[in-house]
Amino acid sequence: MSVDFRIPEIETERLRLRLPRASDLRAHVAFRASERSRGVGGPFDAASSFHHLAGVVGQWQLRGYGRWMVADRETDEPLGLVGVYHPDDWPEAEIGWTVYEAAEGKGIAREAAIATRDFVYGTLGWTRIISLIMTDNDRSIRLAERLGCRKDGTFTHAEYGTMDIWVHPAPEAVQ
Template identity: 35%
Template sequence: MRVSGPILFTERLILRRPVGEDFEAWAAFSADPETMEHLGGAVERSVAWRQMCTTAGAWDVKGFSMFSVIERASGRWVGRLGPWQPEGWPGTEIGWGVAHGFAGKGYAYEGAVAAMDYAVDVLGWDRVIHTIAPGNVRSRRLAQRLGSTNGGPTQLPAPLGAMQVDAWGQSATEWRENRARR
């Protein structure tokens, strides 16, 4: 497997660009109704393929996109998270999604911290948001743990325009202060 672009390492994770070998795990993640409840809903393989290719292609078009998250100890695909700003998005987002079998292990937090650092320190973002459905308690708690606050309702572009989401977020300065307290 050849991976181009940035590779981030945390204590337990590798964050890298998505590659073809990720597809089976990506498709299973995308088909799981519980995992996808707040991520636009479960989708079939053909849609998951297009979503993965969109995520991978955004690296070339925008210079950043979500990373595939790999568990260092096992090499298994954990989920996808990181910088995200497709056309019409309400801001520069660090988003996350972890496969059901990896939920509750702190991987989303660990990866989000690395992605926040990357967005602020490498991409030079002045502000980071997280679009979170009001009922997504786990993501709200994660955003709070990162130091983000709820900025209120925001609008996603089609085809996600009907989803109710709030824009949690913080400035780069706030992130640096929050990071220093860790």
């Protein structure tokens, strides 16, 4: 049996949002092993990081949407993961972002999150999307605010604890 499975690629001014590749694994493992991964529940070991990246690819197959590897448009250097994250134990689909150290503080997460939101509203036709952020993840909270999100309650996850729910502006507010 053959499945025609394609993950759309999106290009922005500086970035390419694309399918994760085996060559991205080293950067992904390094991020997830670092203290910087605390904002997403880490640090994690290499085996867990491999399974995580495989799950990123798998969600596209299971749901028809997911997260992309964010890569530099010119060099293809992997810079992080951004896109729609929606495990079964989440209250609803969210735009999630994780950037690797080389991308930190350069507006990469914002640029990729805006491209993701445009995809959610324009391609998927949704009218609502959230981001879940751990209550002490100050950098992600500031990004949510820059994206025009508003805090709307909390969600408590069995593994990650309490996270704030940030609702993105509706399609008509960002078009």
